[in-house]
Amino acid sequence: MNLSIPALTRFLIREATVEDQHELASLFHFESYVHRHLDWRTPLDWINHPPFLVAEQKGRLIGALASPVDTPGIAWIQVFAVRSNSRLDAVWSALWKQTLSFHKEYSTRQIAAIPSQPWFGKLLTDSHFTHSHDVVTLIWEGQPLTPPKETADVAIREMHTADLKGVLVVDQESFEPLWQQSEAALLIALKQACIATVAEKAGRIIGYQISTCGHLGGHLARLAVVPDQRGRHIGEALVFDLLSKFIDRSVNRVTVNTQHHNTVSLRLYEKLGFRRTGETFHVFTFTP
Template structure:
């Protein structure tokens, strides 16, 4: 077995591995653009790619595992022992302070612990299947569709409202704004103080993020944003809306509970390694 840097020629093999492996992470990043990066490695057995690991820090000192997959012929322990050291070395050269891993399916967690990872948070999924909502505050904020000029403000909101694990770079925020079917900002006194963005597809929609500046929280801004995006979803024929939040974020969970969101029972443990 050997580990090496992923190359552009590996893209099709990596895609095939991700599609057919039962041990893989959700692909939440534009990994196809990064073969050749020092934090993107593949593991080979007899010249055949059997595992892949890619980590990337996006405008934050905390990197995330953006892509991980291995086939059934390779043990998780052997794969991590080979692939983690070069990825960690690359992240340290990039001055990353930590590596986080969202363990979809729970297959990596016990082995991550052996490499010094500790639990970070539990991410849960909530769902809303009806149209009942609390009243929308009349004067909490003005809501409008976001424009590219709002990107600096949304980045500042993330950095004020969340730990570095959840920050976005300018490039990533531009991409999210392009990919989202609904991206709204809330204004108070002419300044952007919060935003919400989500994607609708068919009869379902998913809210990717809702964020409000700490100084403007508990004043109806989040309620207003959630009210507006749900109304927009329903106008477009959406019948079911989902979102993710951290299990210990009681402030967010209380807001979503008021809107009738209920746990689906799905949860994913996030792990973190301090570098």
């Protein structure tokens, strides 16, 4: 894709290539206007996963926008960046116009973003994105744990690569399309996890959790239980087992995110001693 933009703006829009990696890395690391989606992959990992478009002016890269489709019909804006000496609105408009054309051609059902800075939220609003819901953060800081009711026919064990197809089924049955993960994303998540477990019943994976570790503590990144097994304290058992493992590692600070309207998840986490931090992230969506 190599598209001329009106002379007033004097730049070209084209697909990013591996040859752009150095300039893109500089753009993402040193410029002020940079949006990065919180994801298992880095922005550069999305090169060769269209649409990943760049804006070029006089042979110099001045902006980039990537929103690849990783699960059927769903695209997240993984990165948007503009050089500080360029017109933010003009670069966004040109990149967004061609990005939207791509998604319409390929029948993308929904495009989403979670802006962490007001300037990006304004660009989204001005481009007719809708603030659909919020994601909230909860934290556990070593509160005493009460063991959940026993589920004698369910075993919790370490997750292995061979489990991913079963984990993918759980993921697809548990989450609405916007929040589902691809098998490739789950593999990357597993590789980055410090604790990943599955709940298994009669050889069938019926639940899982994936958590990461950092210098500030642990983070429960993913938790799911298949609908036909809910109400049996399996999610509670997975989180209890996870927190017990963190305690064994002397980790007494664990965070988790969930949708503000997911009352089932909120009750589960609060029952186990998590409390809301007050941190909220707005989710914006657009239907092409």
